[in-house]
Amino acid sequence: GEDVEQSLFLSVREGDSSVINCTYTDSSSTYLYWYKQEPGAGLQLLTYIFSNMDMKQDQRLTVLLNKKDKHLSLRIADTQTGDSAIYFCAETAGGGADGLTFGKGTHLIIQP
Amino acid sequence: EPEVTQTPSHQVTQMGQEVILRCVPISNHLYFYWYRQILGQKVEFLVSFYNNEISEKSEIFDDQFSVERPDGSNFTLKIRSTKLEDSAMYFCASSLPPKDQPQHFGDGTRLSIL
Numbered sequence A: 001g002e003d004v005e006q007s008l009f010l011s012v013r014e015g016d017s018s019v020i021n022c023t024y025t026d027s028s029s030t031y032l033y034w035y036k037q038e039p040g041a042g043l044q045l046l047t048y049i050f051s052n053m054d055m056k057q058d059q060r061l062t063v064l065l066n067k068k069d070k071h072l073s074l075r076i077a078d079t080q081t082g083d084s085a086i087y088f089c090a091e092t093a094g095g096g097a098d099g100l101t102f103g104k105g106t107h108l109i110i111q112p
Numbered sequence B: 001e002p003e004v005t006q007t008p009s010h011q012v013t014q015m016g017q018e019v020i021l022r023c024v025p026i027s028n029h030l031y032f033y034w035y036r037q038i039l040g041q042k043v044e045f046l047v048s049f050y051n052n053e054i055s056e057k058s059e060i061f062d063d064q065f066s067v068e069r070p071d072g073s074n075f076t077l078k079i080r081s082t083k084l085e086d087s088a089m090y091f092c093a094s095s096l097p098p099k100d101q102p103q104h105f106g107d108g109t110r111l112s113i114l
Helices: none
Strands: A004-006 A009-013 A018-024 A031-037 A044-050 A055-058 A061-066 A071-076 A085-092 A100-102 A106-111 B005-007 B010-013 B019-024 B031-037 B043-050 B053-057 B065-068 B075-079 B088-095 B109-113
Touching: A004 A085, A009 A018, A018 A031, A018 A085, A018 A106, A031 A061, A044 A055, A044 A061, A044 A071, A071 A085, A100 B043, B005 B088, B010 B019, B019 B031, B019 B088, B019 B109, B043 B065, B043 B075, B075 B088
Parallel strands: A009 A106, B010 B109
Antiparallel strands: A004 A018, A018 A071, A031 A044, A031 A085, A055 A061, A061 A071, A085 A100, A085 A106, B005 B019, B019 B075, B031 B043, B031 B088, B043 B053, B065 B075, B088 B109
């Protein structure tokens, strides 16, 4: 079945770039997503990339997709304390299924 | 920006009781979803709903669960005869057609079964 894997923790200094990595298994995914969850809040759609793209940039966020290696990354430039959250990678399940398959989430910790 | 709203934010229920979780999807969205996240585990897909019927459901969504769109704005998840293992965060989501458009999530309802 589909599986999405992420590192559980990432610690960076304020002002540095954060790179959160994700690997997935379903090569038929249409979209790949990054969601952000702040403490006590829901899942905020941060950005997404269509499977036929290699890169997408949106202000401080850059998404890179390597379809050959089934690897997705999220780069946050100039990381701020407000970026502290859990970041979830997700893919559309294969075969035209409706539900998203999520990773366990990466806790981004910002050091002053 | 339009958002998905869920009520209540926290629900405490005795084991064996029925519970209804409520969601108001984004108004022009046509696909609706429920997910759950047991503490420390992944967010898991439960069910999707389109055109007033279930579009797809996961293995988790057994006869204990049901969904309904009772009017033009609400989307509900009912859990009959709750069990301890139903304790989780339940998220509602909605999306525009076609089916694989980005899903927008609510803040979730934390369900605690005693």
